[in-house]
Amino acid sequence: MAAINWGYGISKPRAIDIDRNNLRRSDEILHEMPELQSCIGCGSCTAVCTAGNLTEFNFRKVHTLVRRGEYEGAYELMNRCMLCGKCRLVCPRGINTRGVVMLIKRKLGDF
């Protein structure tokens, strides 16, 4: 029987599924840099971000997704970072944001 052309497919779920995600890399990242957990999502880093003002790179969002085990694309996005260091100047929690960029790139290079 010929395959049916339905004109649509079953949409894939958008939800972050913590049960399905492998949190091992995320745990390693947080173990090496526990201060990343203290992010309060203020967005200062993204507001000052040189790359984020010109591309869709959103540092806050990417590292939050990584902490939830959503690694896909994180490495490529972190490559947008110009390592200018402005984000570290403004972070009210004193997070070594440049260090976070380097750490995520190191841990997730193969994603």
Next chain:
Amino acid sequence: MKRRVVIIGGGVAGMQTALRLHAAGIGSVILEKDSATGGKLRDWHKLFPTFTPASEVLDPLRRAVGAAGIEVRTGAEVVGLDGRGAVLADGTRIDGDAVVVATGFTLFDARIKEEYGYGIYDNVLTSADVERMLNEGTLSMKNGDRPRRIAFLHCVGSRDEKVCQRHCSRVCCVTGVKQAMELKERFPEADVFNFYMDIRMFGSGYEEMYREAQVRHNVHFVRGRISEAAPTIDGRIQIKAEDTLTGRPLRMSVDMLILLVGMRANDDNRRLADSASLTLAPSGFVQPADPFLHSVESGAEGIFCVGTVTAPKNVGETLAEAAAAADAVADYLKNR
């Protein structure tokens, strides 16, 4: 002439007020509806942000009340009051020269938020259950297992139009942080997630505690409110929320879901207020005469209010306010 103040409620607010009045040479009688003094604190384990055992606050207060010979009537439910005394459920009238309302608050009944399955699914607990179980040393899953993943939900019965509780209960946020740390210490292998709408760390040392929970205890804070809890086939609980900081729905199963229940106004505030022309705020808490210079006066002649009967407060604030209330009562009696 010996003056006597009628204090309604034998929790920390009522006891501290009686003790401060005693220090000023004014006698009082405490009317407590339960069988013992201490109020909600009797079932509490430790107090934020110092992890002080609740008994270390409660026991000295109770001992001092005993040592001062302050009259305590337990099982005394007040159904009406005026500036010269209170009427008990059995019709007895207790007379005095002034009245202090220290009747506290009611814990929000988590069963009303049906979507979280409290009372329906095992291992859905409230923050009050956790305190009691920590006290009893019985905190575990229903089957006795150690939880591997725990979720806290902030604002259950607070800031919620749907259950007619628009106000912020203030203390639940820091309680959630405190209990997350306590559970992490008890179950170090467990992952702990706190789901919050806002984190309101209003007190001294609270923000530091929050940061410690994040950095030292690796507690995950997810900004988003759990929408529902449902059972999984292996007896766990599936929860859904939005991870608002990434803009994506999020789901996971947990072994234990802890609902941080809010403080709501007592149902009988209305009856008491009507009997004595007190004003209630829209939240149902008793409204003081004004929030600045007369925060412990009710606005009605001879009636004062103290502690969580007027708004959600922590223990420290309540104890301090009790001193202010005793001072205001003493002033009032002196000028009469």
Next chain:
Amino acid sequence: MNRRNWTDYQKEIADDRYYYARSCIRQNFFPGSERAFLNILHDDLGRDVLDDPLHTSCTGIGYHSDIVPLETIMTVVARQFSLMNDAGYENFISSCITSFGVYTEILSTWEEFPETEERTRENLFKATGREFRKPKSLAHTSDIVFHFRERIAELAQRRLVNVETGEPLRVVEHIGCHYAKIFPKSGIGGSEFPYVLAGMIESWGGECVDYPERRHCCGFGFRNYLVQANRGYSIANSHKKLESMAPYKPDFIVANCPGCAMFLDKWQYAIAEMEGTTYGQGGRGIPVLTYEEMAGLVLGYDPWELGMQMHQVDVEPLLDKMGVAYDPAAKYLGRNGKFIGQPDTAVVNCCDAIYDIKQ
């Protein structure tokens, strides 16, 4: 599951003399169900129900697809009430969940905004010369079956029990969104733990399955499935539910909404074709019943008279489990004995390969 809290939500359900409003689509997808409801009420329970040919669609489909304006649907609803008044009935019952939602919402709107009721009265009078009184009670027909569930249990010819094992059948109950998600108080058991179908299942010997996506919508949603470009996320909802319930090995699904029953049934075929996933025992699909079909089987009605041959997922395995006697050769014979046509064999529609009437 401890469902004790359903008793917090009660509503008055009339005991007799109902004015019946049919559904637009049920007679296509589950053509025997409305007939079965009328027969059960009339013949088994001795109740008076008026099946009035004068009433029309409530226009809910058009309303939810942005074709029918609010003023129009209010006027149509007012006309149904007027017809009920003419016939001398006061208890309005609707076969469709969308209609039930439309009626509850409109009655509530008239309550909150009396000027909209006045305007409706003017419109109805201008258009038809009619006036109307609001019903004394409004219920969904699943409420009515729920109301008589214990009486039906007394009259039962068989129970929701596996005759081979003696175990209760495991049933997934699915409640249409507009039954209680608009007004929790309008549904038995409220919106989170509705008891309307669960109560029937428990009274008739079955066991409800509480699975993670129990409360999730089937994905029907009118404008969503009506537009082909949106159907991907429409079907994804049913897919999500089926995936979630599958590990519990339910014997069947029962729904109280026309769209849900249709979706949960027919999408099983689409999912099988699209991604090769099949659910249910032996991958033959999970049968999806209406509550009238469930009640009918319990009361001993013939499954083909109930219209169960029109299901996408074959019901024979369930009938065998329940010990229901049926004539395989009569499956595709209509009421007059005429062959009504037979669908091609498909993944979830393969019982004919076993019970092929041509052989």
